[in-house]
Amino acid sequence: MMNSESDDRNLPQKISEDIISFILDNHLKPGDRLPNEAILAGQLDIGRSSLREAMKLLASRNIVTIRQGSGTYVASSPGLIDDPFGFTFISDKKKLVQDLLEIRFLLEPAIAAMSATYSDSGDINRICSLCDEVEELLKTKKDHTQKDIEFHTAIAMGSKNLVIPRLIPIINSSIPLFVKTTGNVLKTETIETHREIACAIAEHNAVKAQDAMYTHLMYNRRCINKTYE
Amino acid sequence: MMNSESDDRNLPQKISEDIISFILDNHLKPGDRLPNEAILAGQLDIGRSSLREAMKLLASRNIVTIRQGSGTYVASSPGLIDDPFGFTFISDKKKLVQDLLEIRFLLEPAIAAMSATYSDSGDINRICSLCDEVEELLKTKKDHTQKDIEFHTAIAMGSKNLVIPRLIPIINSSIPLFVKTTGNVLKTETIETHREIACAIAEHNAVKAQDAMYTHLMYNRRCINKTYE
Structure with a gap:
């Protein structure tokens, strides 16, 4: 009953992993701005709405910070969330x-x-x-x-x-x-x-x-x- | 420039915190099923699409597990994510x-x-x-x-x-x-x-x-x- 968690490995999840690779491969540092939506969606060869959903997941994991009207940035302590130990x-x-x-x-x-x-x-x-x-x-x-x-x-x-x-x-x-x-x-x-x-x-x-x-x-x-x- | 992160504290974020409180207050254990969408949205007095978005955030933090066609469950080690230390x-x-x-x-x-x-x-x-x-x-x-x-x-x-x-x-x-x-x-x-x-x-x-x-x-x-x- 509690086995497969593969349902969760959906598209936004997969895209969010691609974005993490993008951050690492391009050596982006905390506070660095990511390319704008159109450019990044183009580079990753995905739709803009999928990209937006993946970014929300990454924001909830404190990997990026989304600033309305300004852009999306690498978070100040990427990956370090509140209560990481649960x-x-x-x-x-x-x-x-x-x-x-x-x-x-x-x-x-x-x-x-x-x-x-x-x-x-x-x-x-x-x-x-x-x-x-x-x-x-x-x-x-x-x-x-x-x-x-x-x-x-x-x-x-x-x-x-x-x-x-x-x-x-x-x-x-x-x-x-x-x-x-x-x-x-x-x-x-x-x-x-x-x-x-x-x-x-x-x-x-x-x-x-x-x-x-x-x-x-x-x-x-x-x-x-x-x-x- | 890098100060306010308040943009992130948006509605899905707030709702996801309400859901965490719901899990704790009702002493739900790992693997327990949450009430279905209509009931939970009613209890928290929110729309079903907001609830759905909040659940996705919680899934990405490994607090709940969403099983398509089955329901939403408390994750097996809630709050413990891959690479919690970043x-x-x-x-x-x-x-x-x-x-x-x-x-x-x-x-x-x-x-x-x-x-x-x-x-x-x-x-x-x-x-x-x-x-x-x-x-x-x-x-x-x-x-x-x-x-x-x-x-x-x-x-x-x-x-x-x-x-x-x-x-x-x-x-x-x-x-x-x-x-x-x-x-x-x-x-x-x-x-x-x-x-x-x-x-x-x-x-x-x-x-x-x-x-x-x-x-x-x-x-x-x-x-x-x-x-x-």
Whole structure:
């Protein structure tokens, strides 16, 4: 009953794959404009309405961005969609929080060490100022979720590993769940460990950065485990 | 110039989000059938052609599967698409191989340890028979890429961590690149270390499983680094 999915491999799907090949073969970069509809339809030897439908599919996969009246562009992070892991569809949120934390333990201390080793002055400025912003929000009891995500993202970007930015959704999707669970309990600990991480990266001290991130995650795990006892 | 992406947040996009909410609110599971078009359009208070367009978007994101003449179903792994990380669009394949390996070093030894701890007899049977199949293919000089992917996937599934199956594309997309790079050079080492991993998991020995996976990745790293010297 649930076998063949070949019905889905319809024409727009096939054309959208041809467009992906076109983007790759022509080395188009994020933000580059694709040829206009008439030209591209001609090159791919297809009708304009089929092309339009295929472009909508690619837009929904964040491969292209369609700007009405302007044209179609390669998306800024092509192929990277919201919730690429489909976490929305995991119903056991309690286990999800714990399992996400388990993965963050595997990744983030090492990412912090890489960031301390490879981040440049631009990364460091960004990490330190986000650290300040999160601290300010925590002290004034405002929602720090978004800035907290940006802080961890900036650290990940400093690693210079091509795959790590693609793993950021794991961190991003877990932070709101963590903040919700740990509330303001970890205010002092968050401020202190964030500061330690940022300073260690700024000093290019990989050992300290790794330890500080580990300590940060430990506080979170203790707090989350207590909540679920 | 590259700012507002609001053009994309058009009606089909909005409706597709309503359908996602419908799936979640009604606790529909993978393979479950959605209500027919007329009923669903009525419930969401929208036109049938808008609904149809939104469903196509969801199909392209692998959230639903449309079967002509049968109906629309929740996809088997909803939200998990081919190449969710957009690796297709990373052009520096040499750095990609090395960076993927770096991430596999962070994840896979720990995953092997979790698998040794939590895998059930079904997982273990699957891991051991895939180990046999890969060995047979290697010995007869046939392409083992697909079975190698299945072997590492079976280990990941044995971990029982909800997030790990979602990370499998990292492993899967790196194996063909590795096989291509390491060729048949690592035949004996692959057979031996795969066997060690499988036996350690079967014995529920987390320490041995972690070590064996580490050794396996080490052979790959050495070989890859030599290739790129």
